[in-house]
Amino acid sequence: MLHSKNKWHSPAADPDAIKDLARSLSISPLLSSLLIARGMTVDQEALSFMDGGAEEYHDPFLLKGMTEAVPRIRKALEDGEHILVYGDYDADGVSSTALMIFLLRHLGASFDIYIPHRSNEGYGLHNHALDWALQQGVSLVITVDTGISACSQIAYANELGMDVIVTDHHEPPELLPPAYALINPKLKDCNYPFKGLAGVGVAYKLAQALLGEDLPADWCEIVAIGTIADLMPLLGENRAMVRNGLISMRQSKFPGIRALLDVSGVTMATVNAVNIAFGMAPRINASGRLDHAGRAVTLLTTDRMEEAEQLAGELDLINKERQLVVDRIVVEASAQLEQKIGNGEVPPVIILASEGWNVGVVGIVASKLLDRYFRPVIILDIHPETGMCKGSARSIPGLDIYSALSSCSEHMDHFGGHPAAAGMSLHRDSLEAFIAGMESYANRVLTPDHFIPVIQADAEVSLSDLTLQGAAEMDRLAPFGMSNPMPRFIVRGATVKDTRTMGQGGKHLKLVLQQGQDSIESVAFGKGNLAGLLPAGTAIDVLAELSINEWNGSRKPQLMLQDLAVQHVQVFDLRGAADAVKHAQQIRDVLLPYSGNGPYRAAAVLRKDQISEQSQLKGISLWVYDKEAGILGAAEDTEEQTSGRTSLLCLMEMPETPEQLDAVLAAVSEADNIALLHPVREGRERLLIPTREHFKSLYKLIAPITAQPVPEHEVLLHLSRQSKLSIRMLTMMLDVFEELGFIEREQDFISFVTEPEAKSLTNSQHFVRLGQIAEMEQYFMESSTSQLQDWMLSRRLGVS
Known part of the structure; x- marks a missing residue:
């Protein structure tokens, strides 16, 4: 029995609604069910979601602050002012900075960029950076993907005589900074219709306000990278920008994007949101985690292919180094946790700290431990000299990690973030009190049900529903990502037809599943160790995504397994x-x-x-x-x-x-x-289910050699040479003869009884016993797995 890692939920299907929408739009019932599961039951709404259109773009001047920002930037251009673009070191910040570079180049502006170093400086606007900007002659600062909480820093910029325009998408604090203009769709008094823009999306709206219809269409490629990497919802305006960005990217003219796709092993013609999320974004992020994000900005904005290929190769190597660093810290953190809990329960919130844990990757480590234990996780790096701890948190749906940190604010020097992720810094002297406070908060908020991860599936289907046509049609729902996930299906009662491993070291699992006359290949990445537990014939339930496997010109549907369960022992x-x-x-x-x-x-x-x-x-x-x-x-x-x-x-x-x-x-x-x-045991050493013929033969052999008392061990040796029976079998058969009065045993000697009383073998308890033990041994030694399993489970029912 394999319990699924997650609870699977799927919406109750309305067959009539599915049939009606499928007929109305001339689509398959499978696609119709997916649209309905995503809340689109009206024909026009469903068509708009699948096909999109320019009407999804909103007027950039609906963003509060845009009417102030645009004239100020135009004035700076007219007066030849030197502008500073101040960004962030993650993929959204890098994309936002790159987009602003393209914008300011297009406008012919004089500008510099500044991105803080993650480890040396940390997130946000810094006064020392503003001092540097003043020395460069900067009079206007435009922040991207940061700045909404930088109250004191922007006040300092004002004192230096610099205006600051903030473009950001993070949650605004109660006290807003005194910027020349604040552009953030999440501002309370901002009436912008779509609140889910990434930092790069807000920067794009600024570019749209400045350029109007002259906005280059291929800049959506940059928007797609940052929006997907920052896990923004792929709905509404984001969906339109990402879709257009992906279309453009398939024929991209940006050397940096072409080179990044190449090192990521992605074919340009088929690039999709998943490729960006798992191929491009980690390499861009690696630059800011282990090096400086400026390298990634240069990659995205260079116009020289040779430079792009070199930088992409460097980011690829940095990403591989990042993976090794993450793997090491995960091992160390897991060992620390196991030692901490011993044989006890995993705490409601996992907080681990150590020296030498690169602060640039602790967020990834937290995510990996969350996946393993499904608990909120905080991983902290301790500076060996100052004792300062800097870390990242990742949380589960039941606990708002920002609220949890707020409840323990007195123990920290700084913190910030969202309900699902956050960052913080504190001194190691406060660590014990911080852990106690966080665990106390978690114990008040969380219940046992919160520790059971839930995955929402789109439908419960049969293998016959998962066709090549259905897989091809699903592309109309793309791009897939946050709030519009890749469709997931539950298939129950399939049978494993074939099991094998694939990849280096058998790391991955490949199954052929069958249900009635239908079969489909299924792949589970990283689950190769399950191969021995899923032999052919195993009844299995799976949660899977449907894809198309193309190989040597052949196209067929394929399942990508996300979770599985075996319901029987x-x-x-x-x-x-x-x-x-x-x-x-x-x-x-x-x-x-x-x-x-x-x-x-x-x-x-x-x-x-x-x-x-x-x-x-x-x-x-x-x-x-x-x-x-x-x-x-x-x-x-x-x-x-x-x-x-x-x-x-x-x-x-x-x-x-x-x-x-x-x-x-x-x-x-x-x-x-x-x-x-x-x-x-070897064949000759096994017991045989006794028969009358066995005892008849043994009787003939034993009679002549035991006419006089003979040591039992000599009798057994002689009999074993004369027959094919083991010493064990012969000993137990002699027990039967003794019980029936055919032989006598005295002081390890055996003598034959010449005229024994006639008795049936079945009257001997030893005979019955020998049969029972031999039958058990035959099952354990000779039967097939299925025969032995059925026999053992039937016995278990008898004793339960």
């Missing part, structure tokens, strides 16, 4: 594994993310003489077989650790008797999964 067949301990540990670790929401418990059963050998089993309770009790705990805490539902039962050794097996199954009667890791 599974038996993992690793009988005879060379390193059973290693396999047990691996299965335990692989199953951990798929173990549901309760405590994760694993147990292993073995012989008493194996305890010392199995000490390497970590996080697994040990039980031993016992002749009297069936099984016993091998340690004082075993009963406590296996109380309640056991997620995984590992049989390191086959039970000796059916009673021992039943005792195991009764002790862990609700185990989700059973791993068979016992050694496989």
Whole structure:
């Protein structure tokens, strides 16, 4: 049994509404259902969403502050003033800065740019940068993607005789800065119809106000990068700008974009929002995380292909370095957390701090730990000399991290952000009180249900619904991103037809799923370790995205698995594994993310003489077989650790008797999964289900050699040479003969009874017992996985 990592929800489908919209727009029922799931039930509304149009652009002068900003910039141009573009170091800030460079070049302005260094300076407008700007002769500062909270800094700029125009999209504070003009759609008294612009979107609206119809169409390419990278909603005006940007990008004239697509492994002709999010944006962001964002700005604005290729290559290398840094910190942070919680529960908010954690990537680390534990996460880098901690937070839907930080503001020097993400700085002396305050706030706000991630699917479908035509039609809903995600489908009751791994080191999983006469290939990136747990024949539910796989001119639908579940108990067949301990540990670790929401418990059963050998089993309770009790705990805490539902039962050794097996199954009667890791005895060493012929043959062999008392070990050796039966089998058969009075045993000697009383074999309890043990051993040693699974589960039902 594999529990899904997330809860899956899909809207209740209205078959009539789906049918009516499909008929009205001449589209497939699949596409119709997707439109309805996204709230578009009216024909014209659905057509507008799919096809778009210029009517989605709003008048830039509806933005508060635009009527003041445009004349001031035009005056600066007329008077030859020197302008400073002040940006930010993330991909949105880089895109915004690049767009302003194109604008000011187009206008023939005199200008400089300034982007603070993430590690050395931090986010926002800085007074020392304004001092530098004054020395350069700057009289007008235009901020992009920053500035809405810079009250003291803008007041300082005013004292220096510089006007400041703020273009930003972050949440405005109660006290606004004394800027010459504030342009932010989120200002309370701003009536702009669309509030979801990225920083680059606000900069684009400024360019639109200044240039009107002369605005170059291909500047939407820059807008698309920043909007997607900053996870802005791909609805309304954003959707129009990103769609147009992607169309333009497929024939881009910007050397920087062409080079960046190339190093990202993206084909220009098919570039989409996902390529930007996972290919271009990380490389742009890497520049600001480990180096200086100015390199990325130069890449986007250069007009020389040679320079663009060099810079793109440099960003690619920086991004690879960033990945290594992130991986190292994730390992260190995870180890710190595991040590912190021991055998206890994960805290309601995870806060980890250490020296040497690059502040430029701690946000990524926080995101990765959030994905793993589904808790709000704060990762802090501690400066070894000053003791200052700088960090980033990422949160789950149930907790507004900005509000949580506000409740602990007395412990921090600075903080800011959004409900889902934030940054902060504090001294290490305040760290303990800060952690206590955050955990206290989280305990008040969060309930156990908040720790269960929920994924919203678009529909629950059959494999027959997921056609090539349906996959092609879905492109009409693109671009996909925030608030317009790639459609996700739930498929229940499919069967795994084929399982294999793919990629370097078998990192990825490839399944062929079948449902009735329909089958489809499915890929799950990063889930190659599940291959051994999903053999052919496994019934499976999946949450997946539908795509088109093109290879050698062939096109066919393909599923990209996002999550999966197996609803039945599974038996993992690793009988005879060379390193059973290693396999047990691996299965335990692989199953951990798929173990549901309760405590994760694993147990292993073995012989008493194996305890010392199995000490390497970590996080697994040990039980031993016992002749009297069936099984016993091998340690004082075993009963406590296996109380309640056991997620995984590992049989390191086959039970000796059916009673021992039943005792195991009764002790862990609700185990989700059973791993068979016992050694496989060679054929001759196995017990056979006894028959009358076996005993008839043995009787003939034993009669002549035991006319006089003979040591039992000599009898067994002689009989084993004369027959194909093992010593174990022969010993148990002698028990039957003794019980029936055919032989006598005395002081390890055996003698034949010449005229025994006639008795049926079935009267012997030892005969019945031998048959039961032999049947059990036959299942454990010789049966197929499915036969053994059915037999064990039927026995489990009998003892539960």
